[in-house]
Amino acid sequence: MCTTCGCGSSETLNHQHASKVGAADKTDLRLVQLEKDVLGKNKRYATQNREYFQQHEIFALNIISSPGSGKTSLLTATIDALKDQVDINVIEGDQSSQLDADRIRSSGAKAIQINTGKGCHLDAHQVGHAVEDLNPADKGVLFIENVGNLVCPAPFDLGEAYKVVMLSVTEGEDKPLKYPDIFYAADLMIINKTDLLPYVDFNMEQCIAYAKQINPNLIIIKLSATKGDGLSAWAQWIMKQRVLNESKHKP
Ligand code: MG
Numbered sequence: 001m002c003t004t005c006g007c008g009s010s011e012t013l014n015h016q017h018a019s020k021v022g023a024a025d026k027t028d029l030r031l032v033q034l035e036k037d038v039l040g041k042n043k044r045y046a047t048q049n050r051e052y053f054q055q056h057e058i059f060a061l062n063i064i065s066s067p068g069s070g071k072t073s074l075l076t077a078t079i080d081a082l083k084d085q086v087d088i089n090v091i092e093g094d095q096s097s098q099l100d101a102d103r104i105r106s107s108g109a110k111a112i113q114i115n116t117g118k119g120c121h122l123d124a125h126q127v128g129h130a131v132e133d134l135n136p137a138d139k140g141v142l143f144i145e146n147v148g149n150l151v152c153p154a155p156f157d158l159g160e161a162y163k164v165v166m167l168s169v170t171e172g173e174d175k176p177l178k179y180p181d182i183f184y185a186a187d188l189m190i191i192n193k194t195d196l197l198p199y200v201d202f203n204m205e206q207c208i209a210y211a212k213q214i215n216p217n218l219i220i221i222k223l224s225a226t227k228g229d230g231l232s233a234w235a236q237w238i239m240k241q242r243v244l245n246e247s248k249h250k251p
Contacts, residue, residue: 042156045124049159052131053142054249059242060142062158064182065166066175067148070192072100074166074225074234075143076107081235083108086242087140091130093122093147100145110134121153122146128159139246141238154181161245162186168193169200173207176214183214188221190234195224 053060063071072092079088090111092100101113112130114122127144136142144160146153165186167175170193176183183189189211191204204222211218221237223230 039155042124045128046157046159049124049128049131052128053159053161056136057139057246058136058142059140059238059245060144060158060160061238062144062146062153062160062163063166064146064150064153064163064186065148065168066150066171069148069166069168069171070225071145071148071166072103074190074192074223075109075145076103077225077228077231078143078235078238079104079107079109081231082141082238085239087137089134089136089140089142091122091127091134091142091144093126093145095119095147110136116147120147120149120151121156122158123156124158141242150175150179150182154179154185162188162241164188164190166190166192167207169197169202169204171202173203174210176207176211180214183211183218186215186218188219188237191220191222192225194222194229195227 049060052058063075065071075090079090082088088109090101090104090109092104092111092113093116094100094113095117096115098113101111104111112134114126114130116122116126122144131142134142144158150165163182163186165182166189169191172178176189191207197204208220211220219237221230221233223234225231
C-alpha cells in the first residue's frame, strides 16, 4: 500500500464508507496528518540526498511515467549516447524483478534495483540507501527510474535536480489533464515513441497544449528512444543542465 495515497488499504475503504455515514471529518484529519508525517519524513531524507549530490556534483534526474512508456529504453539509449562523456549510474524502481537493472548493466552503466513490493513509488530513504550501495563517481549523472505510475511518485521528492515526466504516443494525449500533479511538478516532459505517430491516433499539438495548461514552464522534447530521433536534444539538455546545476551550487 502507498502510505500517501492509501491505495488498497482498509483506510481508503473506511474513509469512503465513513463519508456516507457522516463520520468523515475525523478520518479525513487522520489521513491528512498521516500524509503530512510521511511527506515530512521523506523531505528530510530528500534534503540529505540533495546535499550529497551537490557535494559530489552528481546530476540526479527522477524519471516518471506510466508502465510501458519506455523509461528503460530511453535510459539504455541515453547510456549508449553519453557513456563516453560522463559516468552514468542508474537506480531502478519496480515492484518486483531485476529485469530493468539487468538491461541497464548490459548497456554499460552501473545499476541497482529497488523492489518496492506493494509500494507504488520510490521514496527518498530507499534512494539514499541505493546511492550508498552504488557509490557513484563524482561529477556523474544519476538516473532514478521510478516505479511505473503517474500518480503516487508526484509528491515524493527524492533529492533530484529535476523531475522528468514521460508519456508515449501510444497513450492518450489527455494524460496531462487527467494526472496534473506530476505534469505540474515536472521540469521536462518527454513524448516518446514518435516513430509510431503514423500508426496511432495521437494529437501532439493537443497534448502539448494540455501540458502547458498545467505547467507553462514545462520543457518538451519529442523523441523515439528505440529509433534515435530526437535523442540528441535530450542528451544535450542533460549535459547543459548538468553544468548549470553544478555552477548553481558552487560557492
Ligand atoms: Mg522500466
